[in-house]
Amino acid sequence: MPSTLTPLLECRACPRLAAFLDDCRRERPGYHARPVEPFGDPKATLLIVGLAPGYHGANRSGRPFTGDYAGVLLYSTLHRFGFASRPQSVSADDGLQLIDCRITNAVKCVPPENKPETGEIRTCNRFLASELAASPEARIILALGLVAHNAVLQGLTLQRSTCKFAHGARHVLPDGRILHDSYHCSRYNTQTRRLTEPAFHAVFEAIRADLKTKFQWRLTSASSALSAAAVTKN
Ligand code: SF4
Numbered sequence: 001m002p003s004t005l006t007p008l009l010e011c012r013a014c015p016r017l018a019a020f021l022d023d024c025r026r027e028r029p030g031y032h033a034r035p036v037e038p039f040g041d042p043k044a045t046l047l048i049v050g051l052a053p054g055y056h057g058a059n060r061s062g063r064p065f066t067g068d069y070a071g072v073l074l075y076s077t078l079h080r081f082g083f084a085s086r087p088q089s090v091s092a093d094d095g096l097q098l099i100d101c102r103i104t105n106a107v108k109c110v111p112p113e114n115k116p117e118t119g120e121i122r123t124c125n126r127f128l129a130s131e132l133a134a135s136p137e138a139r140i141i142l143a144l145g146l147v148a149h150n151a152v153l154q155g156l157t158l159q160r161s162t163c164k165f166a167h168g169a170r171h172v173l174p175d176g177r178i179l180h181d182s183y184h185c186s187r188y189n190t191q192t193r194r195l196t197e198p199a200f201h202a203v204f205e206a207i208r209a210d211l212k213t214k215f216q217w218r219l220t221s222a223s224s225a226l227s228a229a230a231v232t233k234n
Pocket residue numbers: 008011012013014015017018035107108109120123124125127
């Protein structure tokens with residue numbers, strides 16, 4: 001599949017989304033307004049899968065969860081748990097580094113009103129499937145929301161009946177990968193307290209426990225990476 005894929009940045013397979021991006025480029029010349037590529041180490045152990053770029057967030061900055069409210073809780077949590085060199089992601093060139101972590105989306109183009117259609121989710125799954133196939137090192141996957149959960153299953157050619165989405169759920173997949181579920185860290189979910197900071201942190205506690213017990217991941221490795229990043233920067 002990867003060898004036959006249209007390069008992500010050139011993809012126009014979803015006419016509605018391609019037209020929406022055309023309009024955005026005309027109206028907002030400073031915006032990225034293209035499909036948004038994953039961010040972070042392609043060989044990372046932890047892969048985080050969101051829904052789709054936000055219009056004024058990733059669609060503007062070109063980096064997932066960057067530029068709008070959706071990334072506030074995510075990046076502060078990644079930093080708290082040793083997966084990011086800083087607690088905020090400001091722009092695609094701000095020097096932030098992820099540590100043994102990669103962030104992607106189920107749908108790579110911003111959808112109107114943040115709502116991709118079923119066919120668009122299905123069409124774009126070719127890219128997520130390719131990312132999953134190309135990164136066997138991603139032993140732990142965090143799905144942010146039901147759409148991301150189902151997209152991961154589709155990308156791994158698993159039936160939805162394999163496991164059901166629930167916030168805080170932990171699923172061992174047939175190939176040994178572990179899928180964690182969380183409500184999406186959107187502004188709506190956090191402001192309505194459907195997702196609280198402690199509840200989100202609890203998901204990362206479970207992920208960190210898996211990394212330490214199953215994958216010999218040590219916090220010292222994160223600390224070393226952070227130190228190396230600081231030295232490189234200075
Ligand atoms: S959503 Fe995915 S498949 Fe659809 S046009 Fe964008 S990159 Fe292509």
